Amino acid sequence: MSDGQAVMAPLEPTTALTVEEVLTVRHWNEHLFSFTMSRPASFRFRSGEFVMLGLQGEKRPLLRAYSIASPSWAEEIEFLSIKVPDGPLTSRLQLVQPGDQIYLGRKPTGTLVTDALLPGKRLFMLSTGTGLAPFMSLIRDPDVYDLYDEVIVVHCVRRVSDLAYREELESQLAEDPLVSEQALVQLHYVPTVTREPFHTTGRIGALVESGRLFEGLKGDQRFNPETDRVMLCGSMDMIKDFSADLESWGFTEGSNAKPGDFVIERAFVG
Template sequence: ELEFYSIKVQDGPLTSKLQHIQPGDEIILRPKPVGTLVHDALLPGKRIWFFATGTGFAPFASLLRDPQTYEDYDEVIITHTCREAGELVYGAEMIEQIKSDELLAELIGEENLAKLKYYPTTTREESVKMGRITDLMRSGEAFADLGVEPLNPETDRAMICGNLAFNLELKEMLEGYGLEEGANSDPKHYVVEKAFLD
């Protein structure tokens, strides 16, 4: 079973076709993931941050199921910021599935799945945690809530996938913490989804 979490872009290069796929249609998948959000683009570290807005959660759904994520890091943190609480449902359900998946627990190890921390926030509709993740990081509230130190290039690695303004703001923030942007050919401390940066 394949699952896609995306907005529908009428003339988008992928979603204009993807949204019309029907059961029984054939698709071609490559065995190795490609793009910016892959482990090979990061240097080894202790803690990985996945920063997402809206459907930017999608690429992290597979990384959160990847045993390498838990082998490579002592802590795995995913933040998901949306306008309304209903937009957080997919991510919350995915995290719950991952934490309760017996096969995944056997493959990865229950103790490793315990490394996973989920930090959802909303910016418009009232929820348990209100605010943009960037503001919550600036104030120190996010770090206090998660029980972790602020980002440090010695220990932290990050992947960013969200809207253009979010990606650019977070990129600037991470560089303020001393993290450097990496690529498959030049691994560093963080990577950004490039689809929105053209």
């Protein structure tokens, strides 16, 4: 590990954790970064799921749940994280470099998966901050484009530099080997910034009220529970407020056991 941590003993696998190697690191700005790591041959997950990730603590592994940003078919596993200066894990995780070791949980899980949704025509993925991560996994999965006519990714951040993966999304995943042709036709990217000038500003709720969210889409210029499916990931306030709105519009929350019209990641909101 870098910055004085190189003397740490190598990590040891446990019954719940494998030890993986950091492959690449990308710093988007001073408080946002992403990284890829090796993927064990036995590691299986559905696009949109999360897994435990961590480093060695004083007495035991220091772990936190992270949504996987890479699609289920990828050879590497990708994550998006904030940098918290005094965070027990992220204060150290932000210092990782290629070649460093990281703990990876053996059992991914989650509800931000297409299995938890009923069939529909439009899939809206509403995110704030690092809540974009599971949606980066899903929009790079060919199955998503077979299930929905249109896939809409909405990413609300404070500053323009917080728009991680902006170039990839603006190009509609033009460089992606598996989904570029489908994404060119079906993927819609709606970035919005709340604290700096940008071509789209305001919170997600304001985009719904103004109709900006639905510009260029087929179908209704509002959310329709008969045809629309919605995924929410990001701040607690956004998820709470938008879940209430969706339910008032006739949407029913789904789960792996009982698919519905919208889903949130229960593990992250309690």
